[in-house]
Amino acid sequence: MKAVSGEGVLGRIIDVTQPGTTVFAGGLMALLALLVGVPIAMVLIMSLRTGFPGEGGPLTLVNFITAYTDPGTYEVLLNTLLFAAGTVTVTLLFAVPMVWLLMRTDMPLKGTVYVLMTVGILIPVFLRTIAWILLLSPRIGLVNQWAKQIFGLDQPLVSLYNIPGMAFIQGVSFVPAAFFMLAAAYRTMDPALEEAAYTSGVTKLQTFLRINIPITLPAIAGVMVYLFMTAIAVFEVPAIIGLPARILVLSSLIYTSTNPPTGLPNYGLAGAYGSIMLLAGLTFAYFYVRLVRQGKKYTVITGRGYRPREIALGGWKWPALAFVIFYLSMEVFMPFVVLLWTSLLPHLQLPSMAALSTISMKNFRTIFDYAGTLPFINTAILMFAVPTVTMLLSVLISWVVIRTQVSFRGILDTMAFLPHAMPSILLAVGLGYLGLAYRGIFPVYGTIFIIIFAHTINWIAYGTRTTNSVMIQVHRELEEAGKVSGASTPRVLGHIVLPLVAAGVFNSWVWVSMLSYREVTMALTLYTRSNVVISTVVWQFWGSGWVPEVAALGVILVLFAIIVVGGLKIGFSRIVEISSGT
Amino acid sequence: MKRLRLLVAGLVVALLAIAGMAQDGLAAPVDELIASAKKEGAIEFYTSSTLTPEGAQKLGEAFNKKYGLNIKLNYNPGDSYTRDVGKVVGLAASGVAPEWDVMVVHDAGHATLWLRKAHKPFDYAKLGVDPKAIQYDNGTVILANQFALPAYNSKILPPQDVPKKWEDLLDPKWKGGKLGMSTATHHLARLATAWGEKKATEYVKALAKQAPMLGTLATITTRLQLGEVLLAVTLNDSFVHRAKVTGAPIVFAEGVEPVISPAYNAGVLKGARHPNAGHLLAAFLTTSEAQEIWEKYNSQTSALVPGTTAYKYAQGKKVLYMNQDQAEMVDRLTREYGKLLGFEK
Numbered sequence: 001m002k003a004v005s006g007e008g009v010l011g012r013i014i015d016v017t018q019p020g021t022t023v024f025a026g027g028l029m030a031l032l033a034l035l036v037g038v039p040i041a042m043v044l045i046m047s048l049r050t051g052f053p054g055e056g057g058p059l060t061l062v063n064f065i066t067a068y069t070d071p072g073t074y075e076v077l078l079n080t081l082l083f084a085a086g087t088v089t090v091t092l093l094f095a096v097p098m099v100w101l102l103m104r105t106d107m108p109l110k111g112t113v114y115v116l117m118t119v120g121i122l123i124p125v126f127l128r129t130i131a132w133i134l135l136l137s138p139r140i141g142l143v144n145q146w147a148k149q150i151f152g153l154d155q156p157l158v159s160l161y162n163i164p165g166m167a168f169i170q171g172v173s174f175v176p177a178a179f180f181m182l183a184a185a186y187r188t189m190d191p192a193l194e195e196a197a198y199t200s201g202v203t204k205l206q207t208f209l210r211i212n213i214p215i216t217l218p219a220i221a222g223v224m225v226y227l228f229m230t231a232i233a234v235f236e237v238p239a240i241i242g243l244p245a246r247i248l249v250l251s252s253l254i255y256t257s258t259n260p261p262t263g264l265p266n267y268g269l270a271g272a273y274g275s276i277m278l279l280a281g282l283t284f285a286y287f288y289v290r291l292v293r294q295g296k297k298y299t300v301i302t303g304r305g306y307r308p309r310e311i312a313l314g315g316w317k318w319p320a321l322a323f324v325i326f327y328l329s330m331e332v333f334m335p336f337v338v339l340l341w342t343s344l345l346p347h348l349q350l351p352s353m354a355a356l357s358t359i360s361m362k363n364f365r366t367i368f369d370y371a372g373t374l375p376f377i378n379t380a381i382l383m384f385a386v387p388t389v390t391m392l393l394s395v396l397i398s399w400v401v402i403r404t405q406v407s408f409r410g411i412l413d414t415m416a417f418l419p420h421a422m423p424s425i426l427l428a429v430g431l432g433y434l435g436l437a438y439r440g441i442f443p444v445y446g447t448i449f450i451i452i453f454a455h456t457i458n459w460i461a462y463g464t465r466t467t468n469s470v471m472i473q474v475h476r477e478l479e480e481a482g483k484v485s486g487a488s489t490p491r492v493l494g495h496i497v498l499p500l501v502a503a504g505v506f507n508s509w510v511w512v513s514m515l516s517y518r519e520v521t522m523a524l525t526l527y528t529r530s531n532v533v534i535s536t537v538v539w540q541f542w543g544s545g546w547v548p549e550v551a552a553l554g555v556i557l558v559l560f561a562i563i564v565v566g567g568l569k570i571g572f573s574r575i576v577e578i579s580s581g582t
Numbered sequence: 583m584k585r586l587r588l589l590v591a592g593l594v595v596a597l598l599a600i601a602g603m604a605q606d607g608l609a610a611p612v613d614e615l616i617a618s619a620k621k622e623g624a625i626e627f628y629t630s631s632t633l634t635p636e637g638a639q640k641l642g643e644a645f646n647k648k649y650g651l652n653i654k655l656n657y658n659p660g661d662s663y664t665r666d667v668g669k670v671v672g673l674a675a676s677g678v679a680p681e682w683d684v685m686v687v688h689d690a691g692h693a694t695l696w697l698r699k700a701h702k703p704f705d706y707a708k709l710g711v712d713p714k715a716i717q718y719d720n721g722t723v724i725l726a727n728q729f730a731l732p733a734y735n736s737k738i739l740p741p742q743d744v745p746k747k748w749e750d751l752l753d754p755k756w757k758g759g760k761l762g763m764s765t766a767t768h769h770l771a772r773l774a775t776a777w778g779e780k781k782a783t784e785y786v787k788a789l790a791k792q793a794p795m796l797g798t799l800a801t802i803t804t805r806l807q808l809g810e811v812l813l814a815v816t817l818n819d820s821f822v823h824r825a826k827v828t829g830a831p832i833v834f835a836e837g838v839e840p841v842i843s844p845a846y847n848a849g850v851l852k853g854a855r856h857p858n859a860g861h862l863l864a865a866f867l868t869t870s871e872a873q874e875i876w877e878k879y880n881s882q883t884s885a886l887v888p889g890t891t892a893y894k895y896a897q898g899k900k901v902l903y904m905n906q907d908q909a910e911m912v913d914r915l916t917r918e919y920g921k922l923l924g925f926e927k
Binding site: 051052056070072073075076126130133134137138139140239240243244245246248253256258259260261262263264265346347348349350358369370372432433436437446524525528529532536539540542543544545546547548 | 630631632634635636656657658659661662664665668669673675676678690691693694759768795797798799800801803804805807808809810820821824829830912913916917920924925
């Protein structure tokens with residue numbers, strides 16, 4: 001009787017008023033436990049052993065003692081904290097105004113800006129960083145050269161080889177990720193609140209600060225948590241900008257442990273360093289879940305006359321566009337010019353008439369000789385399969401977390417976030433060994449499917465942060481209305497919830513697809529000759545010093561992405577128009 | 583006189599017989615190996631991505647032509663030797679067969695495999711391989727040598743500033759980020775095989791005080807091309823050769839000695855699925871046919887094979903080759919120097 005009334009331990013776990021939902025959520029939890037929990041457990045065990053994965057041996061804390069009794073570790077952790085905090089600040093300073101401008105206002109050229117935001121990610125980070133070196137290097141940077149000529153300075157005016165420099169470059173590169181995560185929340189916002197503010201005489205800026213930002217706080221918090229964890233894990237900018245000046249961050253320690261110049265990787269020590277990320281991730285997840293539980297405060301899409309409209313910027317239209325172009329010139333135009341210039345040269349050199357006389361299309365012709373066609377086929381599979389599976393799982397998880405009262409929904413959400421709190425290289429190592437050990441049962445090792453698994457696990461955190469922030473804004477009354485009309489839960493999900501969150505899901509689909517294309521750490525760790533992808537080819541080219549070839553590949557991909565993303569964007573808009581018309 | 587003639591004729595016959603037997607002795611192991619390799623039918627071959635699929639195909643064709651085989655050579659390009667050596671060790675520890683039969687990595691990588699007993703040894707001398715090229719207790723054969731030296735941008739660095747000896751890099755004029763040091767700290771650790779640990783370590787400590795800009799070999803080369811660093815403490819000949827091919831003004835500071843020479847070795851892995859074909863291929867890689875292809879695609883040859891580019895380059899120079907007895911010391915110093923220079927905390 002107690003169980004029926006929903007009381008008691010079992011009653012608290014299983015919501016008997018919605019047994020189907022609880023069973024579904026339980027099934028999802030089991031799937032997530034298998035997908036996420038097993039590789040993470042593998043990594044944790046690795047950190048508690050001194051030997052190599054597969055060697056066994058007794059459990060020990062020696063890796064943790066080595067890692068955390070060294071005072072140098074705490075200096076590195078402070079660097080990491082400053083770098084991550086600086087990165088998130090820079091990202092939000094650009095991303096929040098930009099998402100508001102693109103999603104809520106009538107700023108011109110929005111479609112073009114959207115596509116450019118997407119393609120920026122396709123420019124390899126190391127080439128993007130070369131652009132910054134050409135601009136801000138103390139010795140050869142154009143800004144410092146000009147400053148010396150104009151002001152007669154003896155010392156460089158600016159240098160990028162410090163933590164603020166690293167945070168700025170990384171922060172700018174994270175803007176598209178933050179943009180796509182926030183876009184969904186801003187796109188679906190009911191303009192009634194903004195209109196009410198305007199009619200009360202509140203300015204657009206005040207409305208943005210007092211209405212838009214508070215309403216989208218869960219989305220912004222989700223982005224902050226996600227980006228903070230990403231900033232802790234990223235390696236390229238710390239390696240290219242931090243390492244030359246001996247600025248080490250947590251990812252540098254993990255990289256050195258897993259890629260020593262000689263000898264064997266020390267995955268145990270890397271796992272011990274990574275555990276601080278796990279701890280940070282769990283702490284953030286706890287506060288994030290608490291914030292999300294206050295979901296009703298952030299509901300903006302209700303059953304009454306919801307119709308998002310654009311805000312007229314009037315005379316502010318052009319300064320707004322200038323702000324966006326300023327950002328795009330740093331993120332897309334300048335790196336793309338460097339990319340294009342480098343792709344045409346036999347070797348990397350500064351612009352000059354002599355260099356101009358050597359340009360040719362040779363690098364574009366030789367790419368296929370070196371790489372063949374397999375990397376392109378595998379990458380196409382990856383770019384379609386990973387976002388599809390990730391977003392499908394994310395929608396289902398977010399629905400349980402945000403839309404149901406299942407008692408363990410917080411655990412489900414935390415579990416979805418956990419992979420992001422693990423160094424991806426360790427996740428891939430764990431998955432690789434599982435793949436080998438069970439290849440008789442699941443013959444995925446060495447195939448593209450194991451990379452699809454790894455990427456999906458890695459980006460469930462991204463997917464669910466986005467779908468959470470969208471779903472939290474959809475009022476329950478819409479689903480309740482559907483249920484009252486006799487529709488089943490899957491039907492309500494498919495016909496009411498999904499169409500409302502479709503735009504956000506589409507944005508994230510595109511973005512996860514791009515992330516999957518670019519990801520190199522896991523792809524390299526799980527790499528065999530059958531599952532080679534473009535990012536591993538780019539890495540191999542770069543590692544061999546074939547910079548012009550990497551640039552040529554980058555140019556091809558950027559142009560390809562402009563066509564594909566532009567096409568998808570137009571196609572999706574048409575579908576939405578037709579759907580709303582009917 | 584007649585007796586003398588008979589004696590000479592007898593000796594000639596005896597010598598010919600001995601030579602014939604020696605030939606038979608050499609031919610027999612090769613023939614046996616060829617027959618066994620034929621049954622295996624394939625080889626999983628791991629080596630650097632610079633060989634390219636085309637280079638691997640040419641190598642496979644030449645291998646089959648030489649031994650009258652039709653073996654499929656599956657090329658597995660690698661990019662991180664330490665990670666992939668780690669993979670082999672991990673698989674061996676789990677009792678899982680390695681993914682590759684033959685692995686071509688630098689001597690330090692094979693040292694790790696040797697210490698873990700992950701090679702399948704073979705008497706390569708019986709196949710006619712130069713005993714000097716056989717390393718790690720018959721576990722590997724040297725097929726190519728790299729050379730590493732300080733390198734500079736010839737368009738930027740004035741000739742009078744080009745270092746003539748290793749100690750020139752310690753001149754105060756190079757302080758403050760004008761030098762570039764790559765993650766290949768094993769180059770400096772190898773100096774200890776000639777200088778002794780104490781002198782080499784003092785040298786690296788002094789070098790660290792110059793505060794060189796740190797990075798990978800690729801990023802240091804890029805910074806050298808851009809003029810951001812003026813001198814790379816060490817660069818290997820793959821990058822210098824590549825610069826030459828593309829017209830980039832990156833050259834070695836020739837004359838600096840000793841010249842560091844990491845060796846590329848080919849070894850068959852324990853538990854390999856095609857060990858016989860693997861051993862045959864490892865031996866083949868030291869032949870002139872293979873060396874020609876290797877040079878064309880990887881721009882490297884063996885300093886132990888007369889007539890090759892590496893052989894000619896090494897003549898008259900003091901070159902440091904690491905042997906298996908020095909491997910542990912080089913490994914230890916590599917890590918120590920990484921810390922001294924700031925790559926690790």
